[in-house]
Amino acid sequence: MRKPLIVVLIVVLVVLYASLFVVQEGQRGIVMRFGKVLRDDENKPLVYAPGLHFKVPFLESVKSLDARIQAMDNQADRFITKEKKDLIVDSYIKWRISDFSRYYLATGGGDVSQAEVLLKRKFSDRLRSEIGRLDVKDIVTDSRGRLTTDVRDALNAGTAGQDDDVATPAADDAIASVAKRVERETSGNEPAINPNSMAALGIQVVDVRIKQINLPTEVSDAIYARMRAERESVARSQRAQGAEEAAKVRAQADYEVERTLAEARRQALITQGEGDAEAAKLFADAFSKDPDFYAFVRSLRAYDNSFKSNQDVMVLSPDSDFFRFMKSPATATR
Structure with a gap:
């Protein structure tokens, strides 16, 4: 009796466990029966919010x-x-699902890769058209933020056909065909949605950002070569000016050195001449007071300069006046 009860209890628990499902926070659930999506009265897929169902x-x-x-x-x-x-532009997009039932039908069962293919085509065409309206200066300056905002709004709102001066027919046709298929599969009275917008796929573009803008390799190489040539030209000009200024400074310094030396030599000669004149004057004044003593001193200097060695020999006439101070006083005065 107890075994059948346990079996029944286990079966009930298994059935109850298989009947419950949990939709996690940040997700939505769509239930399929025999491979077909459960739909509501408007023939739209039923979407389950986070919680126990x-x-x-x-x-x-x-x-x-x-x-x-x-x-x-x-x-x-x-x-x-x-x-x-x-220009080589590197960018990214942030997006989320805004209409889960429409998204599920448009992407063939919630295929993220299919949604990103359509989104990438639309974004690439729109960004290409927007960049084609601007010059390089506008793209890399403050207009860059306006550019991404315009692209985001255009993705969400779609193009207006002939009224839009930036049309993207290739991507619009692909999205419009998917939107028509979604409309055929549903029968609800929904507000009109632009078939050229990402809203037709149940997608909302949250943000568009340009990560990096570069020039193509061949263009950047040419620009770098030209910049290098310009910098080298400026460097050569600066070096030439520096060499010219250095030559001027050296010439001025050499001139100042020569002028200073010449002035010093002139002052030295003047001072030396004045000293010699003063010395001659002093000697003249001193010796003019006693000429005989002056003659005696000059003779002593002459004897000192003449007899430097004991082996010196001088041959003079006995009557020579050179040795007159070596004679006796009586003889020297004759």
């Missing part, structure tokens, strides 16, 4: 959709500006 066990399955903001990096691509100049 029931389903028919073993017959229904749950498909989860990410409700969080998602980032999509775009590969750096070449764009042409209003000036016909090429």
Whole structure:
């Protein structure tokens, strides 16, 4: 009796467990029965909010959709500006699902890759058209923020056909065809949605950002070569001016040195001449007071300069006046 009860209890628990499903925070759930999506009275897929829900066990399955903001990096691509100049632009997009039922139908069962393909085509065409309206200066300055804002708004609102001066027909046709398929699968009276907007796919673009703007390699190499040549030309000019100024400074310094030395030599000669004149005057005044003593002193200096060695020999006439101070006083006065 107890075993059948336990078996029944286990079966009930298994069935109850299979009947419950939880939609996590940041996600939405869509229930499929026998591979077909459960729909509401308007033939739109039923979307389950986060929380605990029931389903028919073993017959229904749950498909989860990410409700969080998602980032999509775009590969750096070449764009042409209003000036016909090429730029390599690296960008990314942040987007989220705004209408889960529409998104599920438009992407073939919530395929993120399919949604990103359509979004990337629309974004690339729109960004290319917007950049084609601006020159390089506007793109890299304050207009850059306005550029990304305009692209984001255009993705969300869509183009207005012939009234829009920046049309993206290739991407618009792809999105419009998907939007028509979604409209055929639903029968609700919904507000009109621009089939050229990302809202037609149930997607909202939250933000658009340009990470980096570069010039193509061939252009940047040419610019760097020209900048290098200009800098080298300026460097050569600066070096030439420096050499010229150095030569002027050296010439001025050499002139000042020669002028100073000449002035010093002139002052030295003047001082020496004045000293010699003063010495001669002193000697003249001193010796004029006693000429005989002056003659005696000159003779002594002559004897000192003449007899430097004991082996010196001098041959003079006995009557020579050179040795007159060596004679006796009586003889010397004769």
